[in-house]
Amino acid sequence: MQIRSFMHRFSARVVRHRMMQLCVVLFGAVLLMAAADDTGTRFNKLGHAMMCACSCGQILLECNHVGCPDSDRMIGELRTQLASGGDDTSIFNWFAAKYGPTVLAAPIRGGFDTVAWITPVVVFLLATVGTALLVRTWVRRRRNTVTTPEGIPVQLPENDAVRERIRRETEY
């Protein structure tokens, strides 16, 4: 009866645990979905992925200062490139070749540019895993205590904790 009750509680706990994991995975998946491409107009998308070459520091389609020597021409070139049927990469390459790599509003040339995208993700994952491990270690250390017959909690050294666990596990 006790075993069945234990199994019941155990399985309920496992299910809850799995549900929590599922929620975390789903949340992560939703975040990753955000990285998926949109299906909006290509003109708008590409125009917002490039900078105006006039050194105003504005996104191409947002550059609106009077007398800009470049934005009108560049927008025209973008329309021409789109009409010619090139894919996104070839259009970006065309602009990068004409105006230099700084015309691209984000580092998307491949090679070392990829490092720009990967590094924050790696740092985020390492920091999360590191923090989770740290928290787990702290919590475990905290649990490595025994209570004396007088009821005083005593912190066990690491080896003693292991011995205590072995003693408990080998106890009949």
Add this chain to the structure above:
Amino acid sequence: MLLLGLALSVYTLLAGAFALWRFKATNADDGSGRLGETARRAGIASFIALSGAAFALVWAAFTNDYSVSYILHHTNRALNPAYKFAALWSGQEGSLLLWAWLLTAYGFVLRLRHRVDVRLSAFASTILAGITVFFLLLLNFAAPPFAIQPGPLAADGFGLNPLLQYPEMVMHPPLLYLGYVGFSVPFAFALGALMMRYPGEKWIHITRRWTMVTWLFLTLGIFMGAHWAYSVLGWGGYWGWDPVENASLMPWLTGTAFLHSVMMQEKRGMMKSWNVWLIFSTFMLTVLGTLLTRSGLVSSVHAFAQSSIGNWFYGFLVLVFCVCLFVFMRQRDHLKTENKLESIVSRESSFLFNNLILLVACFTVLWGTLFPVLSEYVQGSKATVGAPFYNRVALPIGLFLLFLTGVGPLLAWRSTTLRTIRRNFILPSIATVATAIGLMIAHVRPWEDQSQLYSLMAFSLGAGVITAILSEFLRGANVVGTQTGKNLFTASLQLIQRNTRRYGGYIVHFGVVVIIVGIAGGAFNQSTEQEVGFGDKINIGPYELRCQSYTQDSNPNYDTEYALLDVYRHGKYVTQLAPEHRFYSASQTNSTIVANRSTLQHDLYVIYEGKNPETGRPIIKAFLNPLIAWIWIGVLVIILGTFVALAPAIKPALAASRVIHTEAVAVGSGD
């Protein structure tokens, strides 16, 4: 005045350091106390000297003294007096003077209030004097604001950059500097406390208000800058991820992390080393921000502030880092944590993850800011890291932070039971899911557009966080109401008064959510551009703009062209907008003056882009930006929340009065 200020600051530093060293060496007051007192007074006097210098520069601006090079280059006779005053921080030298003056002003307050802890204040005062010496060395030898203009005296000045001639620009830089400079104070206290192995956490209590006020100033400075960009730059946005904007965001992120994690040290004696490094990093990031602004290390729209003083900041940054590392290594045994985490599901754990996310966000911003330099070094060519990069990398991090904003306050200190989690989380979870479903029914299509996905997540999580905050308020207010018999509103006010820190913090969180809602509205922006003649119409969203006229005008400061547009909503006249394009004759530059009709629902944002040279007719660009007003409302809520958190709680006073009352009763009964 500047030389006098330098001499006084050097004296404060040297005499203060010597007095502290003597006191530590002999552990007795052998006259070092009096020497320390002279150092304190010299520090106070340095504030008076710097005030005199700042006043002299403003006076020179108002009296059109063009023999001073700085005044010649940043003002002109026709300039509005408010902007003449703002000339103090409109250029390199003036803004450094403002920085130094604010530093001595903070030092002045600290030195006047030294009785809160004489020794700790002496340490902090000496460290602040060290920082002041650096800025005064710069002002005296590298960027003197009173340099004399060679040659004959000019009849008029070159004028102020037109982009800076806007009301926010009178307030944005001083607020930002109050934030930047203000972090020097908690930094000085933290370093001082570590140097003297300060027992306990009292230094945190002493610096708490400093840190919060400083954080508020930085927040206001950042958002005032965003409002300025929105109102002046005329591209319809408020944040461009420019390196200098990023430079102000980074210390804000670490400062926010510090404000959270320091609570763990206060309450549980945990994360001492972490906190010390957080405040060290925050201060170093303020210096790095200044370095980025001044050195030209990265390309920025704030390029007007660039000069050759970057090397000074490199040196100062290295020096600060070395001092921090040295002191930390020597005293690290003093920072041993007193408690360990008891459960993964606890308030402490949520603070830890909150700190982690804030620091990852800070790293991401720093990485994006410095990547062009790295790219040039590795690939030989610079790369642009603009909004598309941050929108993809930083926004998910921001959303995760929003999630933690909702979760953290619902968890208990030490450990949270599953029952408590279930009880606290059920309503926020329902609100989150219901909002998401509601938005999808209202035609938000997260699967079609990435920005709509982010927006949906922000709205949903925001709803969850607000529900969590409200349910916390209601739960507490119900308890107070039951105890006191007061109605819910009065009970809520009493609840806030009893624990101002906690509920002030909740109000700040609420303000952050309101800001995020405003930002999330950006996914639904609309814009249109059209050349208009008399009577022509532009349609955008529910609005129709009819061109009544377009004309030009001039005054001594600038020439202007503008269009008068009648605005109709669903066919009903609502207002008239007059977008402008100005030409400032003194500085020979153009500027766009945006016309904006702001409502809680959306902003109708109209720009005069210029005239078509062939037809002579104006080109008008109109934006419909939903929910923008909520960003500025959210900032007001943050201000309110911070003031509440700063206010003393009435609980101790009540308790004290109860004790007095009890004693009085006891005495009375004895009689």
